[in-house]
Amino acid sequence: xxxxxxxxxxxxxxxxxxxxxxxxxxxxxxxxxxxxxxxxxxxxxxxxxxxxxxxxxxxxxxxxxxxxxxxxxxxxxxxxxxxxxxxxxxxxxxxxxxxxxxxxxxxxxxxxxxxxxxxxxxxxxxxxxxxxxxxxxxxxxxxxxxxxxxxxxxxxxxxxxxxxxxxxxxxxxxxxxxxxxxxxxxxxxxxxxxxxxxxxxxxxxxxxxxxxxxxxxxxxxxxxxxxxxxxxxxxxxxxxxxxxxxxxxxxxxxxxxxxxxxxxxxxxxxxxxxxxxxxxxxxxxxxxxxxxxxxxxxxxxxxxxxxxxxxxxxxxxxxxxxxxxxxxxxxxxxxxxxxxxx
Numbered sequence: 001x002x003x004x005x006x007x008x009x010x011x012x013x014x015x016x017x018x019x020x021x022x023x024x025x026x027x028x029x030x031x032x033x034x035x036x037x038x039x040x041x042x043x044x045x046x047x048x049x050x051x052x053x054x055x056x057x058x059x060x061x062x063x064x065x066x067x068x069x070x071x072x073x074x075x076x077x078x079x080x081x082x083x084x085x086x087x088x089x090x091x092x093x094x095x096x097x098x099x100x101x102x103x104x105x106x107x108x109x110x111x112x113x114x115x116x117x118x119x120x121x122x123x124x125x126x127x128x129x130x131x132x133x134x135x136x137x138x139x140x141x142x143x144x145x146x147x148x149x150x151x152x153x154x155x156x157x158x159x160x161x162x163x164x165x166x167x168x169x170x171x172x173x174x175x176x177x178x179x180x181x182x183x184x185x186x187x188x189x190x191x192x193x194x195x196x197x198x199x200x201x202x203x204x205x206x207x208x209x210x211x212x213x214x215x216x217x218x219x220x221x222x223x224x225x226x227x228x229x230x231x232x233x234x235x236x237x238x239x240x241x242x243x244x245x246x247x248x249x250x251x252x253x254x255x256x257x258x259x260x261x262x263x264x265x266x267x268x269x270x271x272x273x274x275x276x277x278x279x280x281x282x283x284x285x286x287x288x289x290x291x292x293x294x295x296x297x298x299x300x301x302x303x304x305x306x307x308x309x310x311x312x313x314x315x316x317x318x319x320x321x322x323x324x325x326x327x328x329x330x331x332x333x334x335x336x337x338x339x340x341x342x
Contacts, residue, residue: 049072063084084112087220089106093194116222135227147252148205153258159189200228201228209249213245214245225249232249
């Protein structure tokens with residue numbers, strides 16, 4: 001299998017399997033795993049850190065001039081100004097892992113000038129390897145992946161993520177879930193976004209949506225979806241989702257129907273009613289650095305604060321057309337703020 005793959009993808013696969021071996025060994029005796037709570041429902045373990053170190057060691061041994069953006073260590077290793085950026089989540093689904101619930105994965109993506117080119121998501125509990133190269137398709141082990149062919153949302157199975165952080169606007173989430181639940185066959189929430197996106201690529205889900213995600217949660221999975229024939233974007237259907245903390249994906253027909261339902265809940269548009277939180281978020285976005293990751297870091301705290309304090313109201317069509325608050329797309333630089341763990 002690996003002989004015909006892109007050399008960079010082969011390296012990512014090697015790194016993912018090294019991390020998976022560490023995770024599998026630790027899963028045999030979870031009582032010995034040290035768990036630290038960074039905040040409410042925001043956990044990190046020694047396994048996350050060891051797996052991340054193993055991934056970075058493999059990647060930098062092969063490509064010492066590449067940059068690294070990793071969930072635990074940020075930009076502390078690797079080059080600072082490379083056009084190549086490895087985006088790493090060493091253990092997506094830590095909460096599942098520490099409870100022995102076998103839904104978690106290693107996620108590794110390679111972006112070149114801001115565009116994801118190679119992706120690996122490895123499920124060590126099942127020894128399932130999802131991988132993709134831009135323009136060459138997405139695969140599960142040796143099987144080519146294609147999104148589902150369903151055309152009606154009412155017949156579709158949709159994946160999602162529930163709020164789990166202190167300060168999340170739970171009532172807003174419930175309104176969004178209620179809206180989607182009434183229009184689909186069922187909702188599922190396993191708890192690992194990287195795998196959720198792979199399930200869309202495999203056709204097991206017809207669509208997926210979630211908010212509050214970080215780039216390392218979705219970078220690899222996003223390429224799986226597009227290479228399997230699906231679409232992915234933010235809640236307004238635009239493609240600059242990686243740093244927007246909201247994502248919707250699916251086969252082309254279901255994607256469009258989900259966007260129609262979720263647009264009123266987007267956090268990157270504003271209506272004609274002046275609100276302090278919207279004004280602050282807009283001002284921050286406009287003043288943000290040109291680099292996409294720096295803009296993400298600069299607005300992360302403000303976005304979380306706005307999410308926690310925003311008034312709850314049923315979504316309504318804006319009186320004026322929505323206005324996108326764009327962040328400039330550029331090669332990724334800077335240090336990431338500590339993001340929430342799923």
